[in-house]
Amino acid sequence: MSLWRLLPFALVLAVVPLLDSSYLTSVAIIIALHALPALGLSLVMGFAGQISLGHAAFYGLGAYGSALLALRLGLSPWLATPAAIAVTGLVAYGLGWSIFRLRGHHLALGTLGLGIVASIGFVELRGVTGGSIGLSAIPSYPLPGLDLAADQSFFFLAWIVAALAFLAAGNLVDSPAGLAIRGLGDSERGAASLGIGVARLKCRIFALSAMLAALGGALYAHYIGFISPQPFGVGFSIKLLVMVAIGGFRSIGGVLAGVAFATLVTEPLQDLGYYDVVVFGALLVVITIFCPAGLLQAVRDGARRGIRLLAPRAG
Amino acid sequence: MTDLVQFLLGGLVIGSIYAIAAIAYTGIYNITGVINFGQGDMAMISAMVAISLYETGLPYPLAVALAILFGALLGAAIERLAIRPLRNHVLRAIIVTIGIGGALEGVAVVLWGTEARTLPSPVAAHTLHAFGATLPSHSLAVLAVAGALVCGLALLFQGTYIGRAFRACAVNPFAARLSGIEVSTMSALAFVLSGVLGAIAGVMVAPITLMQYDTGLAIGLKGFVACMIGGLGNPVGAFAGGLFLGVVESLASGVLSSGWKNAIAFLLLIAILLFRPGGLFGELERRAR
Numbered sequence: 001m002s003l004w005r006l007l008p009f010a011l012v013l014a015v016v017p018l019l020d021s022s023y024l025t026s027v028a029i030i031i032a033l034h035a036l037p038a039l040g041l042s043l044v045m046g047f048a049g050q051i052s053l054g055h056a057a058f059y060g061l062g063a064y065g066s067a068l069l070a071l072r073l074g075l076s077p078w079l080a081t082p083a084a085i086a087v088t089g090l091v092a093y094g095l096g097w098s099i100f101r102l103r104g105h106h107l108a109l110g111t112l113g114l115g116i117v118a119s120i121g122f123v124e125l126r127g128v129t130g131g132s133i134g135l136s137a138i139p140s141y142p143l144p145g146l147d148l149a150a151d152q153s154f155f156f157l158a159w160i161v162a163a164l165a166f167l168a169a170g171n172l173v174d175s176p177a178g179l180a181i182r183g184l185g186d187s188e189r190g191a192a193s194l195g196i197g198v199a200r201l202k203c204r205i206f207a208l209s210a211m212l213a214a215l216g217g218a219l220y221a222h223y224i225g226f227i228s229p230q231p232f233g234v235g236f237s238i239k240l241l242v243m244v245a246i247g248g249f250r251s252i253g254g255v256l257a258g259v260a261f262a263t264l265v266t267e268p269l270q271d272l273g274y275y276d277v278v279v280f281g282a283l284l285v286v287i288t289i290f291c292p293a294g295l296l297q298a299v300r301d302g303a304r305r306g307i308r309l310l311a312p313r314a315g
Numbered sequence: 316m317t318d319l320v321q322f323l324l325g326g327l328v329i330g331s332i333y334a335i336a337a338i339a340y341t342g343i344y345n346i347t348g349v350i351n352f353g354q355g356d357m358a359m360i361s362a363m364v365a366i367s368l369y370e371t372g373l374p375y376p377l378a379v380a381l382a383i384l385f386g387a388l389l390g391a392a393i394e395r396l397a398i399r400p401l402r403n404h405v406l407r408a409i410i411v412t413i414g415i416g417g418a419l420e421g422v423a424v425v426l427w428g429t430e431a432r433t434l435p436s437p438v439a440a441h442t443l444h445a446f447g448a449t450l451p452s453h454s455l456a457v458l459a460v461a462g463a464l465v466c467g468l469a470l471l472f473q474g475t476y477i478g479r480a481f482r483a484c485a486v487n488p489f490a491a492r493l494s495g496i497e498v499s500t501m502s503a504l505a506f507v508l509s510g511v512l513g514a515i516a517g518v519m520v521a522p523i524t525l526m527q528y529d530t531g532l533a534i535g536l537k538g539f540v541a542c543m544i545g546g547l548g549n550p551v552g553a554f555a556g557g558l559f560l561g562v563v564e565s566l567a568s569g570v571l572s573s574g575w576k577n578a579i580a581f582l583l584l585i586a587i588l589l590f591r592p593g594g595l596f597g598e599l600e601r602r603a604r
Contacts, residue, residue, distance in 0.1 A: 106543075113582075117581045120574055120581075281414045
């Protein structure tokens with residue numbers, strides 16, 4: 001059944017190239033790249049019930065890690081990306097052991113602090129990261145016969161990778177391990193009482209989530225070709241939070257809808273200056289108050305109610 | 316030696332701003348159990364209101380008074396429209412306050428653009444010398460305002476009926492409700508108080524660091540850290556935590572670049588969270604709700 005989850009990906013992969021619009025293609029790429037860290041955040045926040053306000057740091061670690069391995073060591077991007085993802089996963093696993101001693105507000109503040117320290121680190125470690133200027137001339141993924149720096153071909157790479165990640169995440173959530181994760185999200189004490197190693201599980205899911213974010217970051221770095229600290233700040237962590245909130249926190253398919261909605265709504269606003277920030281903030285407030293299960297679910301409920309009103313009553 | 320005195324004094328001044336912001340958090344946290352992530356942006360937007368009013372030609376005291384009133388109304392509106400509907404859901408309330416912070420920041424950019432603006436000091440510019448250190452007169456004004464605020468709040472909380480009701484809600488909201496205290500009124504009061512304190516912090520910091528759309532985030536985050544150092548929900552601890560953070564940052568700025576100086580606060584935050592989650596002075600005793 002879980003193959004149904006690939007339907008939206010197949011649709012996008014089939015329809016967007018047909019439309020032959022360079023704007024639409026680039027927006028679609030952004031959606032795929034943001035969907036990976038958002039999927040990771042959804043696993044941690046929605047399913048495992050642990051708040052993280054610093055996920056942009058892992059997106060940044062993936063981007064800087066892969067770019068640096070390719071630039072400084074001359075590794076092929078195809079090798080640099082998995083290496084950067086592995087390193088990010090290890091870092092997150094290690095951090096998890098200490099940060100998950102915290103709960104609730106303290107966890108929110110701790111992860112926020114980590115995110116800020118990381119974003120300051122990206123700027124201040126000038127010798128390694130190039131400071132606020134960043135790194136440029138990052139090689140794109142080499143593939144004989146295809147230029148993966150071009151939007152038209154990178155689009156396929158980004159969406160195929162995203163589809164595989166969503167398929168894997170969906171399978172994970174449905175598996176026995178996923179049941180344990182959801183149990184943890186419902187009640188930590190309840191999960192622990194059933195013999196689930198809560199501390200270890202939190203670290204694992206956090207590491208997995210960070211690796212998804214790093215995958216998105218690495219793809220971003222090799223696609224854009226240059227990176228600076230700016231996109232990896234706290235602002236992006238908040239943006240991810242909005243996307244996951246729109247999707248309804250606990251829905252794998254909802255994540256994609258949330259990312260797509262947030263990107264399509266705010267992308268045209270970006271040229272007007274900071275209106276996108278206002279919209280993001282307002283969206284977060286309205287959705288959290290009025291549709292805690294996500295915008296998608298609210299629309300679905302609304303439609304169901306509408307159908308019930310319109311349908312003739314059965315005698 | 317003189318350098319040390321200079322850093323210490325500078326740290327105390329900026330620390331008292333953090334301290335005012337930190338006290339604003341503790342009030343809301345004690346009553347509602349929510350950390351208001353939009354606190355810093357409330358301070359920023361109130362300061363921007365003061366600056367705009369002052370620039371239209373209003374006298375300084377009137378501009379500041381109106382800005383404080385604006386802060387109070389903003390706090391009340393946020394409590395009523397966004398926090399009260401979510402009363403029992405802390406995680407969602409945190410997310411909502413993050414959204415409010417973002418929206419306020421965006422509104423500030425739309426209304427005032429991204430350039431930094433300044434507000435004059437309430438006292439005449441003057442440089443004082445003490446123990447071989449120099450101190451601008453505005454710094455003394457900041458210290459005086461912070462001191463007066465702390466004394467005023469202490470009197471309010473200890474000496475008045477409403478202050479005692481406020482503390483009762485912080486210790487045990489259920490028992491407070493049973494004794495006829497309107498907890499939702501106290502929650503609104505906490506937000507009004509934090510709006511007022513935020514406006515004062517914003518107005519006092521504007522002459523020192525300039526004010527722009529993203530200054531609020533910095534004030535707010537440093538306020539958190541101060542709060543956590545002192546113990547979440549403990550106003551005296553929060554004040555001490557603010558001064559402590561200011562001094563540590565100021566001393567560190569003698570050694571480190573300004574970028575890393577900002578990281579210190581958050582490294583300190585993480586260390587405190589991990590090793591002394593109740594803060595250096597302990598959390599106010601509270602029941603799980």
